[in-house]
Structures are given as structure tokens and as C-alpha cells.
Amino acid sequence: MAQKTAPDSTRRSERSRRAIYDAALALVAEVGYAKLTIEAIAARAGVGKQTIYRWWPSKGAVLLDAFLDLGEQASRAASENAGKAEAETEIPNTGDLEADLKYVMRATVDEFNDAKYDAPYRALAAEGLLNPELGAEFVEKLLEPQLQLFVKRVEQAREAGHIMPHIDPRIALELWAGPLAQRWLMRSGPLTHDYVDTLVEYALYGITPRPASS
Template sequence: MATKSAPDSKRRSERSRRAIYDAALDLVSEVGYGKLTIEAIASRAGVGKQTIYRWWPSKGAVLLDAFLDLGEQAHQEASDNAGRDLAPTEIPDSGDLEADLKLVMRATIDEFRNPKYDAPWRALAAEGMLNSELGAEYVEKLLEPGLQMYVRRIEIAQEAGQVAADVDPRIALELWTGPLAQRWMQRTGPLTHEYADKLVEYALYGIAPR
């Protein structure tokens, strides 16, 4: 008699987790965060709601992990396309600070305009302002790694004499990331590569006549 192999619980759990991530991302785009529920995620994913509560305390926590996973998948795809493992939080150093910042800002604009990222990102940003626990995780896991890559690139530019030594990198990066985030969140104007370029130029060179 042939013996049946025992079910692989890890593989089953990973399939369930992946289905939950996909369901959360799809639903927040379809119905919005306000109408997103654990029950709806469980139904779409084909799992019991207790399975979700066993892993996450809230719908916000599910969505945050799903969004982080989406970013990891995009990074892996970019690494595969490049034929090498790209550092996830590193701005390329071409020696030209302006060009490097514009490159990353344009990529950020492209993500903001991508419907796959827009809805969950907006939901997490808004909920993070109301839910302090989720907000702290949002900053630590999603925002801070991106901010740190700007800090490191500015520090490299300081060492090369391209940025004044007394400039605080954390304040400096807000000159271009802050306006971009505000325009995206409040929809006060179009998100274009030209806009990203101008933010970098104004931040580096000011607005007084040269």
C-alpha cells in the first residue's frame, strides 16, 4: 500500500498568507479602506477569519504587511531584470547628486501614479495618522528605510564636498520629499517627472536668482 505524505503545513500557510495579501490589496483598491473588513479579506482569500486574527491584530496590520510584501516583490523583480541583487535602500552614486536624486524622485512619482500602489499607500498613510501603533510601524518599516537612503546619499555628497558639511541630511531631504508627499496626499497638482526635477533643483539651488 502506498503511503501518503503528510501535508506540508508551511507550504499551506504560505499559500494562505499569499492569498490574504492579494485579497487585502485588491479589496482596498475596489472598496476603499473604510469598507475593508477582515471578513471580506478572509472570504476573498478563501480562509477562515480566525486564520487572519491568528497572524494580525487588525485590517491595517494585514494591509501593511501586504504592501511591504508588494515592495519586496518589486525589488526582486528589479534585481532579476538587472541580473544582480540590488540594495533595496541605496541610491546609486554616479558622482552627480542632482542626477541621482532626480532618478529616485522620478521612480517615486511612477510608484505614486501606479494604481497598484496608490490605494493601499494612501490607506496606510491616512490610518497611520489615526492609529498610533500602526503609524509607528508604517514609519519604521515603510518610510524610514526610504528616508535613510537619502541620508546616506547626502552624507556621501558631503564627503565629496558637494553639500555643505553643516547641513543636516534629515532636514535637507524634507525639502524635496515633503512637497512631493503633500501634493500626492492632497492631490493639489499633477505628479510628473518635471515636477520631481524642479523639487530637486529648488532644494539644491534655492529660488533666488543665480
């Protein structure tokens, strides 16, 4: 008599987790965050709502983990397509700060304009303002790691003498990251490559005329 193989609970849990992630991301795009519920996520994922509550305390926590996972999947796919063993985790340092910043800012605009990122990102940004705990987790796990990449690149430029030695990298990055986030969040204008190129140029070179060199 053939011996039956015991069910793999780890694999089953991973399938459930993946289904929950997919359901949360799909539903927030379809109905919006206000109408998103744990019950709806559970029904779409084909799991009991207690399964979700066992892993997450709220719909916001589910959505945050789902969005983080989406980013990790995209990084892995990009690495595989580029033939790299690991995901790119640094802003390029070609020695040309302007070109490097424009490259990354254009990629950021492309992500903001991608429907699968837009709805969950907006939901998390808005909920983070109302829910301090989720907001802190959003900053710690998603926003801060991205900002630190810019900080490191500006520090490299400072060390190379490409910017003034007293520049605070964290304040500097807000010159181009802040306006982009504002325009995206408020939908106050189109997000284009030309727009972010201009942000980078204004941040690096200013908007007032410089005295002619002697």
C-alpha cells in the same frame, strides 16, 4: 500499499498568507479602506477569519504587511530583470547629486502613479494618523528605511564636498520629499518627472538670486 505524504503545513500557510495579501490589496483598491473588513479579506482569500486574527490584530496590520510584501516582490523582480543577485538598496552615487536625486524621485513618482501602490499607500498613510500604533509601524517599516537612503546619499555628497559641510541631511531631504508627499496626499497637482526635477533643483540651488562672483 503506498505511504501517504503528510501535508506540508508550512507550504499551506504560505499559500494562505499570499492569498490574504492579494485579497487585502485588491479589496482596498475596490472598496476603499473604510469599507475594508477582515471578513471580506477572509472571504476573498478563501480562509477563515480566525486564520487572519491568528496572524494579525487588525485590517491595518494585514494591509501593511501586504504592502511591504508587494514592495519586496517588486524589488526582487527588478533585480532579476537587471541580472542582479540582490535588490538595489542604495540611491546611485555617480558623483552627480542632482542627477542621482532626480533618478530616484522620478522612480518614486512612477510608483505613486501606479494604481496598485496608490490605494494601499494612501490607506496606510491615513490610518496611521488615527492609529498611533499602526502609524509608528508604518514609519518604522516603510517610511524610515526609504528616507534613510536619501540621508546616506546626502551624507556622501557632504563628505565629497558637493554640499555645504554644516547641512543636516535629514532636514535637506525634506526639501524635496515633503512637497512631493504633500502634493500626492492632497491630490493638489499632477505628479510628473518635470515636477520632481524642479523640486530637486529648488532644493539644491535655492530660489533667490546669488551675488555675482568677483
